Amino acid sequence: MTEIKVAVLGAAGRMGTQTCAAVEAAGGLSLVARLDKDDVIDAGSLAGADVVVDFTIPATTEANVHAALDAGAHVVVGTTGWDDASRGRVAEHLERLNAARAGGSDQTPGLGVLIAPNFGLSAVLAMTFAAKAARYFESAEVIELHHPDKVDAPSGTARHTAAAISAARAEAGLAPSPDATETGWEARGADVDGVRVHAVRLRGLVAHEEILLGNPGEQLVIRQDSFDRSSFMPGVLVAVRAVVSRPGLTVGLEHVLDLA
Template identity: 65%
Template sequence: MKEPQTDPAGIRVAVIGARGRMGSTVCKAVADAPDMALVAEIDQHDDLARTLRDSRADVAVDFSVPSATEANVMTAIDAGVHIVVGATGWDDDSLGRVAARLREAANGAGVLVAPNFSLSAVLTMTFAAKAARYFESVEIIELHHPAKVDAPSGTAKHTAAAIARARRDAGRGPSPDATESGFEARGAVVDGVHVHAVRLRGLVAHEEVLLGNPGEQLVIRQDSFERTSFMPGVLLGIRQIASRPGLTVGLEHFLDLA
């Protein structure tokens, strides 16, 4: 862990998972932001509770690993530190435990869990949900680098859930599919939406939503070519999380997308 700065001005930010690819990029973005100060760079072997206390962090950013992220969030809540989370591995059960801990702590802490911080990805998810009610068929293809440990991606699952909600609200049934054999080739099914995961060297993070009607197709595609594309969304989360106590899932709630 690097030593914190002395009495910096602005939002005091601690980065968890600071030695990882995303964590190191977040550290640079925070250090370069004029209204923020990077007060702690936290590795997996550091005492998180002590570091948050000693650094007097206002906001923590977690880009660690799925096996550690829930415990990190709980520690931040107990310390009264807001936390912006980009680590993957979240499901309804783990989110429920975080919501319960927030209610117990009742200290005004805010938690943002965002499957994707790319603004183009957030807009893709939003546009896909708006379009899904008007199309008979919808499927998702997500493409990532081969070092990614989870599949389907959190972004794809979040997209599928939003699409499924929109289709239910519109009274849409499931997409037609006459497959009777080789069904494992049809990808994972998330909330009734087929999701196909590609892991390929040279990719970073990409998503396609394919929507079809008789005689027409709409394709919504998002590409992140480097990790700097996620930084505007991360900084937005850091700036707004103090005004959003409780649990928020998805960066779209921090944007004016009405």
């Protein structure tokens, strides 16, 4: 594919606006459609896009993905609010579509969807480092800090981080983090796969995360800060270029970066 045609959903929003500008400035990509709320998503409105980038809202993002897939486009998703059930429905949709493509005379590569809880390269590295370190520490907790206009909590990034930490701890055979709390559980944050996650909403913040890992006599703190939404654009462009060659569902930008 010599040039990747891109459509952006949520194009009038903060992330959508920056994504449109980044695609227009990038080599090998062309912006063919800008869609926002109330716009119909189909083959006509997507104007032949190879990849659709979704930066809308949690209430509509899953429906947007299914519509884009039905229109024959790959999808990159930056909207949070996904859970196992919604991801599972997208995976099943991809399986059906790609099986039909494989059975036809047209040997078109299978469609792919890449859902990234965070496109910031520093955030992806922080999540990756935390998962690698988690097996060596008795305790692990996550603090995520965002602007007060964010509609979901904990953030998708924090949930993704906690899930990766939990999986690494389970693989290492670690017991749950010690916690003698008997009352006031509401102050201990959300339980995400056995890892406590605390959400802060404060004016002046953009997107920030701290992973706290503790052993007797020592502590490791991994901190990531995104001060401007422009920091997400390199990751968005990586995802757009990668998804066209990754059939099926991919969750997490770390899977298309060389982080082995």
